[in-house]
Amino acid sequence: MSDLQAVLFDYSGTLFRLEEDESWFAGMELDTPLSPDANREIDGHVQAELMRRLTAPTGHSVSMTPDALDAWLNRDLAPHLHREAYLHVLRESGLAHHHAESLYSRVIDPACWTPYPDTATVLDGLHRRGISTAVVSNIAFDVRPAFEVLGAAGHVDEFVLSFEVGAVKPDPAIFQTALDRLGVAADRALMVGDSDEADGGARTLGCAFALVDPLPTAERKDGLVAALWANGIQL
Structure with missing residues (x-):
């Protein structure tokens, strides 16, 4: 039996x-290909690479001026x-400005995000x-609507979003904010995330940590359930 709270x-x-x-x-092509031997067509490989550049939790994939890097x-x-x-990332990846704007609009629309198959089950359980x-995220837009669509908003006690609290993982401050809001000690909390570097920062405070693989949702049916099970929480 787990003593996690x-x-x-x-x-x-x-x-x-x-x-x-x-x-x-639809209707998009690259002004410049992603690699010298590639063409301008946005095929499945290019789509996947663009999405990786938009969602990778750490590092960066394109050249940046000092202002862009800041x-x-x-x-x-x-x-x-x-x-x-x-x-900037999309333009440097070869997309025309209006196409970059169109794709970026998807990034910040919670309705465009797909829940993992066990997300609702785990939050309810x-x-x-x-x-x-608590949802502890490095993000600059409100993700609450995604949980409302899923019918799970009422099963999340706190949303601790970097742009709202002024701290970014792995800064211990963002995890401490979550713990303080929940009224739970660090050694009674588990952080679950897909980045050892960013999400694993919770270990600095004494939280347990479980790493999940950010696979496509169709390929990861019960990753959250397994992460909880490994830490003594059986749903």
Whole structure:
């Protein structure tokens, strides 16, 4: 039996995933190919690479001026920096400005994010067991509507979003904010996320940590359930 009193979840690649629809790329082609031997067509490989560049939790994939790098490093603290940073990535990846704007609009629309198959089940199960939950995310837009569509908003006790609290993972401050809001000690909390570097920062405070693989949602049926099971929480 687990003595955990709270579970903190990352958003992107953990509870939800941004998964492209081919219609998002209709009429688009690259001004410049992603590699010297590639063509300008946005095929499945290019789509996947563009989505990776839009969702990778750490690092960066394109060249950046000092101003662009500053926006990138601080993108999850303010919506205008988030927009500037990702439009730069898309333009540097070869998309025309109006196509970059169109694709970026998908990124910040919670309705475009797909929940993992066990997201609702896990949040409901934890709620029923009296285990507190928080979504702790490096993000610059409100993700609450995604949970409302899923019917799970009432099963999340706190949303601790970087642009609202002014701290970005792995800064211990963002995890501490979640713990304080939940009223739970660090050694009674588990952080679940897809980035050892960012989400694993919770270990600095004494939280347990479970790493999940940000696979496509169709390929990860019960990753959240397994992560909880491995830490003594059986749903």
